[in-house]
Structures are given as C-alpha cells and as structure tokens.
Amino acid sequence: MINHKRWAIHYDEDRNYDPLTAQIILNYCSPSNNIKILDFGCGTGNYLKFFSKFNQFELFGIDPSEDMLEIARAKCNDINIQKGDHANIPFEDNTFDIVYMIDVIQHINNNHMLFSQIHKILKNNGILFVLTISHDQLNKRPWNKFFKEAFNVQCSRFPHINNLIQIAQSNKLYHENTIIIEEQRTEFIPRSFLNIAKNKEYSFFYLISEEDYRNGISLLQKAIEQKQTWEYIHGETMLIFKKAMT
Numbered sequence: 044m045i046n047h048k049r050w051a052i053h054y055d056e057d058r059n060y061d062p063l064t065a066q067i068i069l070n071y072c073s074p075s076n077n078i079k080i081l082d083f084g085c086g087t088g089n090y091l092k093f094f095s096k097f098n099q100f101e102l103f104g105i106d107p108s109e110d111m112l113e114i115a116r117a118k119c120n121d122i123n124i125q126k127g128d129h130a131n132i133p134f135e136d137n138t139f140d141i142v143y144m145i146d147v148i149q150h151i152n153n154n155h156m157l158f159s160q161i162h163k164i165l166k167n168n169g170i171l172f173v174l175t176i177s178h179d180q181l182n183k184r185p186w187n188k189f190f191k192e193a194f195n196v197q198c199s200r201f202p203h204i205n206n207l208i209q210i211a212q213s214n215k216l217y218h219e220n221t222i223i224i225e226e227q228r229t230e231f232i233p234r235s236f237l238n239i240a241k242n243k244e245y246s247f248f249y250l251i252s253e254e255d256y257r258n259g260i261s262l263l264q265k266a267i268e269q270k271q272t273w274e275y276i277h278g279e280t281m282l283i284f285k286k287a288m289t
C-alpha cells in the first residue's frame with residue numbers, strides 16, 4: 044500500500060512541472076481573461092505554481108491526500124486548493140473551462156465515475172487533459188530490468204489508452220487529440236535514481252513485493268558503481284477531450 048505521508052515528503056525531491064506538458068495545455072487556452080482551470084489530483088502543486096504566473100487564469104486544485112495538500116497550499120497560498128477526489132468533487136456543475144490530470148489516472152479506481160463527474164463540472168466546450176503512459180511506453184521504462192515486477196504492476200494500474208478514450212466518450216467527453224511525448228535518453232544510470240528508489244518517490248515502489256524492491260535496489264547499486272548506462276525512450280501520452288455543446 045502507498046504510504047501517503049512518506050510519498051508526499053519525498054515527492055518534490057526529483058519532480059517538478061514538465062514544461063512540454065504545460066505548453067500543450069497553454070496552447071489550448073484562449074487569450075481571454077478569467078479562464079477557470081482545475082488541477083485534478085494537484086499533488087504538491089507544481090503545475091498550479093507554474094500556471095499562477097499567467098494572470099488570465101483563475102486556478103483551483105483538488106487532491107484527496109492531506110499530506111500533498113499541505114505542501115501545495117504552502118507553495119500556492121493564493122490558490123483555491125481543496126480536498127476532493129473523483130467521487131467527491133467540491134465544485135458546482137459547469138464551472139471550468141479546463142480540467143487537467145497529470146499522472147493521476149493510475150490512482151483512480153472508477154473511470155466511469157471520474158469522467159461523468161468531470162463532464163458535469165466542465166463548461167460546454169470545456170477541455171479535459173489526461174496525461175498518462177501507454178503500456179508500450181511503460182514497457183520501455185529503464186528500471187524494469189532492475190525491478191522485475193514493475194512492468195506488470197504498472198500495467199495493472201494504467202488503463203489501456205483505447206479503453207480510456209472509450210470510457211470518456213461514453214460519458215460525452217469527445218476525443219479531440221492524442222499527443223505522444225517521447226524523448227530518446229542515453230545516460231549513465233543516475234545516482235539520483237537510486238535516491239528516488241530508496242525514498243520510494245514513485246508510487247509503484249510501494250506496490251511491488253519487498254523482495255523485488257530489495258533485489259532491485261541492490262542490482263541498481265551495482266550498476267551505478269560499475270558506471271553502466273541506460274538507453275531508452277521516455278514516453279508519455281496526452282489525451283485531450285472536449286465536452287460538446289448540449
């Protein structure tokens with residue numbers, strides 16, 4: 044099980060907003076003022092902090108984890124950040140021009156409920172962004188060779204892309220676009236990744252077995268001492284949906 048307190052404490056050590064992901068969202072924002080944006084599963088508030096530089100946005104965040112919320116509120120003290128999740132969204136219907144979910148879908152246990160609730164809080168023509176990882180992209184994560192259970196654990200959490208699109212569409216969120224974000228990386232296996240693993244900064248470390256975790260840490264340590272490299276394609280998938288006029 045994920046230890047939410049420990050996860051929140053270490054979350055920001057190696058993570059921040061991703062400029063490319065933020066730019067995709069910005070490209071869909073009209074230049075008009077007062078665009079209402081909800082960061083759904085805002086975590087420690089890195090994206091909210093970035094978007095707060097733009098004064099045409101009215102920003103909101105929700106997350107179910109008090110530990111994440113505490114960090115997000117300290118970072119973004121003038122933003123309306125509330126406790127909530129897909130079953131309990133504390134906002135009125137037809138409120139938002141944009142809702143985005145970055146790296147959250149794998150935590151949701153009922154995507155029908157999620158999309159039907161998001162459909163309600165979006166305005167007509169409102170846009171939903173879902174940043175996720177396809178199974179093919181998960182298969183290319185370089186740590187799979189150290190943590191043998193990681194790929195299967197992640198596949199059981201991340202929905203197939205086509206399933207997600209189908210469920211969203213059945214809840215009247217129409218698929219506008221899919222953007223594949225991929226980057227070829229070749230580097231010495233970074234010592235910082237060992238810290239990420241030791242601190243369980245990625246939630247899957249809580250979900251693999253203790254044996255696989257310990258074994259992976261020891262393999263990783265050896266590989267770093269031997270100055271091994273890893274070469275891989277880092278990939279994510281942005282799905283963009285629109286609430287059609289009703």
Ligand SMILES: C[S@@+](CC[C@H](N)C(=O)[O-])C[C@H]1O[C@@H](n2cnc3c(N)ncnc32)[C@H](O)[C@@H]1O
Pocket residue numbers: 083084085086087088089090105106107108111127128129130144145146147150151152
């Ligand atoms: C990997 S973090 C991503 C945080 C943030 N979006 C970011 O990109 O930095 C996943 C977040 O989803 C939140 N979460 C888990 N279950 C959720 C749910 N049912 N509804 C909304 N958020 C949820 C977690 O508390 C956590 O903060």
